[in-house]
Amino acid sequence: MEKYIEKCLASLKSRHFNGYYASSFEEACSTALHLIPKDAVVGLGDSSTVRRIGLLEKLHKKSVLLLNPFKNQELDIDPKDAREYTDYVSTKAAVCDVFIAGTNALTEDGRIVNVDATGNRVAGMFWGHPTSIIVVGKNKIVKDLDKAFERIRNVIAPNHSYIKSADAGRGAPKIPCVKTRECHDCRSLNRTCNIFTIIESKPLRTTLHVIIIDEDLGLGWDPDWPDERIQRIIENHKRYMWKPKFKIF
Numbered sequence: 746m747e748k749y750i751e752k753c754l755a756s757l758k759s760r761h762f763n764g765y766y767a768s769s770f771e772e773a774c775s776t777a778l779h780l781i782p783k784d785a786v787v788g789l790g791d792s793s794t795v796r797r798i799g800l801l802e803k804l805h806k807k808s809v810l811l812l813n814p815f816k817n818q819e820l821d822i823d824p825k826d827a828r829e830y831t832d833y834v835s836t837k838a839a840v841c842d843v844f845i846a847g848t849n850a851l852t853e854d855g856r857i858v859n860v861d862a863t864g865n866r867v868a869g870m871f872w873g874h875p876t877s878i879i880v881v882g883k884n885k886i887v888k889d890l891d892k893a894f895e896r897i898r899n900v901i902a903p904n905h906s907y908i909k910s911a912d913a914g915r916g917a918p919k920i921p922c923v924k925t926r927e928c929h930d931c932r933s934l935n936r937t938c939n940i941f942t943i944i945e946s947k948p949l950r951t952t953l954h955v956i957i958i959d960e961d962l963g964l965g966w967d968p969d970w971p972d973e974r975i976q977r978i979i980e981n982h983k984r985y986m987w988k989p990k991f992k993i994f
Contacts, residue, residue: 749853750957753886756855761947763954770798773958777878778803780954781843786810788838790846790866793985794880794962800845812838814865815987827990835865843876844869847963848955849901850893851886857944857955858893860902862937871948878954882962884978890943898928901965902938908964908983909937 746766757764767773777800781787787809795801804811814834817827838844846866850858857879861867870877887893903922910923920936921929928938947953964982966975 746959747883749886750883750959753851753853753855753957756853757955758855760855760945762855762857763952765954765956767956767958770958770960773798773880773956774800774803776956777845777880777954778807780876780878781807781809783808784810785842786812788812788841788844788869788874789814790838790844790869791815791987792845792847792866792880792963793982793987794847794882794958795845796985797962797981798880798958800880809843812841814838815989817990822990824990831989835863839865839869840873842874843878844874845878845880846870848879848881848885849897849965851881851955851957852889852893853886854889856890856893857942857953858890858897859942860897860938861940861942864940867940867942870942870953871944871951874951876952876954877948878956880956880958880962882958882960882965884961885963885965886957894941896965896967897941898938899926900968903927904979905964906937908979908986 750766754764754766765776767776787804789795789812801813812834814831817830822830846869848857848859852858857870859867870879887896903926906920907923920933921931944953961974961978964978966978
């Protein structure tokens with residue numbers, strides 16, 4: 746195990762989170778499934794990491810009710826109905842037994858940092874559920890809060906907006922970060938970084954589990970990393986990201 750992962754796991758424990766190390770996708774799925782009670786109602790926050798490790802397929806085989814707001818990409822739903830479907834299931838998933846999501850950044854001293862456009866994903870991590878499970882790749886671990894916000898503002902948010910729109914054939918949203926790939930703290934109604942959250946310690950009414958996987962998962966990198974590694978992260982994110990049937994900008 747890399748030293749920074751080991752340090753992060755110890756920090757999570759000190760903040761009363763339950764941290765787990767997984768050396769593979771299979772081990773991560775096994776850990777998550779073990780934490781979910783039989784017949785539980787499970788809500789999902791958007792996460793390319795959760796999709797890529799195969800957890801959704803395994804949940805479908807388990808005796809649980811999975812509330813997946815992002816399933817409309819798999820269903821033959823008219824685009825006019827897709828947003829209503831997504832909003833309805835997201836609302837139902839806001840209060841259930843277990844909530845599963847990824848995270849944008851995880852600091853070495855154990856803070857869980859996120860940005861969200863709507864808020865359902867970040868709220869689900871710390872409210873409305875007795876159990877929350879966050880799955881995260883090693884590439885999301887950063888040194889401290891300053892690095893977390895720097896990466897979210899200047900790597901994750903602008904690239905996610907670009908990939909979700911231009912690369913998905915929906916036209917570039919009218920927000921400046923898509924062109925410059927850095928945050929302008931804009932006032933656009935189309936911005937996707939509306940809500941920032943920092944989870945400092947265990948929520949009073951939620952047990953929070955963090956599974957760190959020894960792989961690059963989701964969208965996030967240090968600009969100093971080799972181009973090959975960065976491109977691999979981007980391409981995998983494109984393959985597993987949610988592609989809504991309605992226009993998002």
